[in-house]
Amino acid sequence: MPLLREAVQQTHRTLEASHIPDARLEAEVMLMNVMRLQRHDLFSQQETEVSPQQEEALAHILERRLQREPLAYILQYKEFYGVNLLVNTDVLIPRPETECMVEHALFMALMGMETPKLVIADVGTGTGAIAINLAMHLPAARIFAVDYADAVLDVAAYNIRAHNVGDRVTLGKGDLLEPIPEPVDLILANLPYVPSGRIPDLQPEIRWEPQQALDGGPDGLDLIRRLLQQAPSKLKEHGIVLLELDPEQVPAVQAMAEEIFPEAEMSVEKDLAQRDRIFVINRGMEYC
């Protein structure tokens, strides 16, 4: 029976040989998973033997991973902003860049809002990542989390229940802002924004993800475009819209936004990789 450190090394080599990104990290995560260990145990337990059952479990995971199935789908969870979320092939796996959406939303909410009783819309909620984290940090806020399909909302519902925020997060099914019952203070939208033509060139893992959650049409802006058109009637007078997008989409989105919200202040926030990631439309909310 191999020792833990041997198993990690072996798995690392196998993943690397297939050009799977972050091979070492993934090898460690796989072993942590089958042996039910915390990260620091990888060091203190490195001489522990991996049992035959654990080896078998590892082999199953590895087999799936070598088909380029994303690790998050195999393990069925993804950590986002410190919170574990259930993921399956009906939802997009949350990206680290989206954590910046949460951060900026919290910053604006905590710095500028007159009342803690914010009403927020999370459009295209997917796993519920954004809605759940906002609910956890803004106890007095009411959040509407919407998406277009039952399968997606089932995952969001599971995560909302798991993190005990069902009293403040309401799910809605429909097209973009349509299910939102009242004008809100804050609209957050991480809508599909990849141009259709780019999708085939992306890494193999992406083929396992729901294509509707990625495909934004020819310029990637189909859904953002429609959201902006729906927005004026669903946003309060001094509300804010946060949109996740690609750096090269900024000029086009700015043009659209200026047409729909001529009096609003526009800005762009960067993600941790220093790329333009969040487009901000501020209708008049003041915050320091």
Place this chain on the structure above:
Amino acid sequence: MLRDDSSLAEEVRQEILECDQDLRALEGAIVREMIPRDQSDDHSAVLEVRAAAGGTESSLFTSEMFAMYQKYAAYRKWGFETLSVSESELGGYKQASASVTGTGVYGRLKYEAGVHRVQRVPATETHGRLHTSTMSVAVLPQPRDIEVVLNTNDIKVDTFRAAGAGGQHVNTTDSAVRLTHKPTGIVVSIQDQRSQHQNKAKAMKLLQALIYEQQRKTAVEERDEKRRQQIGSGERSERIRTYNFPQDRVTEHRLGVTVWGVAGFMSGTDSLDNLLEQLSAHDLQENLTRLME
């Protein structure tokens, strides 16, 4: 009615005796208070292990030392959170660091700082020859948040993502974060499978500790206490301990003490704890002596 002299004298004698004892206790307390203590002794600490350049033995031993400290932290019921690990392709670690939290952690672990030497016959050795290699340990006090105020403008944040659009275009397990403190040039990076948010928080913690250590070292040098803190100064050139596997002994060079049972020592329990206790007592003694001079 006057009491007779003898019982009064007896009462006074008793009182003198008691006052004497109190006086001595207070003197002892004053002396102990006067011994300059490292302000950081109460703090948590950041522990860093580093292999010497070249050689599989050194990196393997480095990973074993890291495991020993993790076990010791568990033994002392301290928190142990790994901050960074850098693997060697030959096996073991090039470098690893952890945040060890609890009361008095630094005051205890500081004696581990220095160069540790290992003597054993490596697994790969075909002729049974004894090899000697080294690794080094650094221990930094972890500041409480108020002690190190970092200006966010001084910190550059970035990730290891290659060129490209990022965001929805990419699906990877890695969410590594790198922080650069511009004024000092200190760089820390944390790679973990957890969220980027968590990685950034860990990186900030490590950065704070490194900056605090730099600030602290400057203050210490200015006060000319380098000699006084010889044992716990974290000077990497000091060879402080030898782990000899064939002879099954650990020799602590600063005290000239030998502990039997390498495996027991490296299990991070009583054996290591006892030695640290001895080092602490020795340190106190040294300080006391210096005070008397």
